[in-house]
Amino acid sequence: MAGLLRPDWVIPDIQQLDPAFLRQREITTLLIDVDGTLKTYRSRNVDQQVIAWAEELRRAGVRLFLISNGRHSRIALIASQLGLPYIARACKPFPFACWRALKHLGGNKKSTALVGDQILTDVLAAKLAGVKSILVGFPGPNDGPWWAWLIRPLEFPLYRLTKTRK
Numbered sequence: 379m380a381g382l383l384r385p386d387w388v389i390p391d392i393q394q395l396d397p398a399f400l401r402q403r404e405i406t407t408l409l410i411d412v413d414g415t416l417k418t419y420r421s422r423n424v425d426q427q428v429i430a431w432a433e434e435l436r437r438a439g440v441r442l443f444l445i446s447n448g449r450h451s452r453i454a455l456i457a458s459q460l461g462l463p464y465i466a467r468a469c470k471p472f473p474f475a476c477w478r479a480l481k482h483l484g485g486n487k488k489s490t491a492l493v494g495d496q497i498l499t500d501v502l503a504a505k506l507a508g509v510k511s512i513l514v515g516f517p518g519p520n521d522g523p524w525w526a527w528l529i530r531p532l533e534f535p536l537y538r539l540t541k542t543r544k
């Protein structure tokens with residue numbers, strides 16, 4: 379069970395995922411969570427640096443796809459800022475959205491990673507979908523919604539478990 383909650387890699391910031399990092403780990407497709415990963419929870423937009431980061435990866439041949447549990451209208455706006463395909467209301471940790479995205483992109487599981495800021499949604503979804511998991515920015519900025527605050531106390535012990543087992 380703990381294996382389902384253990385990310386393959388833990389990074390402080392999404393922009394650390396540069397072409398060299400991904401090439402080294404043979405990742406060519408990134409499924410990306412939105413809130414707390416590409417932007418803070420409260421922000422309605424992605425920063426210019428994040429747009430430049432996505433562009434750099436795309437130029438390097440990395441396929442990108444947004445997978446968020448957030449509302450369609452909100453995630454559509456972010457996706458249009460980045461020019462990326464997306465699935466909103468993805469129901470992570472269920473893996474179905476990951477599989478749909480992979481089908482759309484024509485990617486394979488072995489060279490795909492799901493990047494996100496939450497263990498119980500993003501890491502678990504990645505493991506259930508059979509792709510690699512990258513945990514980013516944990517525990518994230520202190521601007522999460524009420525449910526994130528409820529989940530955090532559960533996530534901290536899990537996070538320590540992943541750290542010590544690694």
Ligand SMILES: [Mg+2]
Nearest residue numbers: 411413414495
């Ligand atoms: Mg998130």
